[in-house]
Amino acid sequence: MQVFDVVVVGAGAAGLFCAGVAGQRGARVLLLDHAAKLAEKIRISGGGRCNFTNREAGPANFLSDNPAFCRSALARFSPRDFIRLLDRDRIGWHEKHRGQLFCDEGSEEVIRLLLRECEAGGVTLRQPCGVHAVRHGDAGFELDTDAGPVRSARLVIASGGLSIPKIGATDFGYRVARQFGHRVIEPRPALVPLTFDAAAWAPFAELAGLSLEVRASTGAGRVGGTRGEFLEDLLFTHRGLSGPAILQISSFWQPGAPISLDLAPGIDLAATLTGAKQGARRQLDTELALHLPARLAQRWLAPLGELGRRPLADVRDRDLQALATSLQRWQLTPTGTEGWRKAEVTIGGVDTRELSSQTLESRRLSGLHFIGEVVDVTGWLGGYNFQWAWASAHACAQAL
Ligand code: FDA
Secondary structure, eight states: OOEEEEEEEEOHHHHHHHHHHHHHOOEEEEEOOOOOSSTTHHHHGGGGOEEEEEETOGGEEEEEESSSTTTHHHHHHHHHHHHHHHHTOOOOEEETTTTTTEEOTTTTTHHHHHHHHHHHOOOOOEEEEOOOEEEEEEEEEEETTTEEEEEEEEEOOOOHHHHHHHTTTHHHHHHOOOOOOOOEEEEEEEOOEEEEHHHHHHHHHHTTEEEEEEEEEEEETTTTOEEEEEEEEEEEOOOOOEEEHHHHHEEEEEEEEEEEEEESSTOEEEEEEEEHTTTTBBBBBHHHTTTHHHHHHHHGGGGOOOOGGBBGGGGGGGHHHHHHHHHHHHEEOOEEOTTTTOEEEEEEEEEEBOOOTTTTBBSSSTTTEEOOOGBSSOSSSSSSSHHHHHHHHHHHHTTO
């Protein structure tokens, strides 16, 4: 039997950072991961450049059944703290869009940084190494692993969520949580493209590849539900909608609920179109293409027959208003999402009401901790999920 102070299961963002910090604080740490390749989600993140944090990250950027839970950890390890680690190691970074920070060279830089943290902490890393059983008794935790039995006083579950199973995502963390009596908020794919009924979507499928800035929202009016609204780019796909605007609202979307899109945000389209009538010789389709991508304008006018080809001055105000409303309050109900294969994260997870917000330790079983994405804390798109991984790992490591 090999004995450690702490075993961390999952060598992703949260597990690597927690193991490194705990090791540097003096704990004997074993870090296990069943995947053949280390930290693959960090590697593929941010298009290979890892959007490692968001300068503006705060509790308002996270979804959870218990929204106040993330406050403590986020306050104690801020984006600035992670930036300091990059600066210390002379890793170049840049801001791209709305506080999103990326590595200049690539995601590998972050992986190497985390490995250096582990090395400095004398962490034992075993990979690939699966865990077959977890038991708890008077001597602490006992794990049956591919590398033999292991015992530790503390066990940290950092096995992540369910997105992208082909690179190693499993429900291990949820199973361990349930085994020790924890509630798990139903995990659902989030930051994920939305799909529509094939027949209903057919007229829009020809727009695949078209991108434009929109205001997207969903979730209003549901008792207890939260409303998400984002001004971001939308992307038409063959099966539905994607792009940052849709990924953002997908986290707020409830199956069966509609989403609402303003395809011409920032202008009052009805007033603009009616105002443009005076002395205009332009056709409606030409005028509309001044405010929307031409392909979209054409697609929108197609069901209206010859109306689109009429001189703007001859189109009734009420028809222009109806057209503007259809574009600025486009309501549509997705039939589903692209699922775990395409989701960037999991919404839901280990119920935070049974965890300490200070140490991420179970209130049911002393010595058991859950950190990172396995916990019911989900960030918006834009570096927030890594910030939660770093902050929850750091908070936990202080208690190990
Ligand atoms: P993570 O998933 O990183 O690690 C979990 C580890 O546990 C994995 O190594 C896995 O192999 C291991 N594991 C699972 N089951 C196990 C088992 N049974 N036994 C042993 N080990 C097991 N976020 C962000 O802030 N900025 C970004 O740019 C991106 N980009 C991005 C792109 C894509 C394509 C995806 C899929 C996701 C992102 N994310 C992101 C989200 C981000 O990657 C994610 O939130 C964090 O990696 C979560 O960190 P964790 O350590 O909690 O899980």
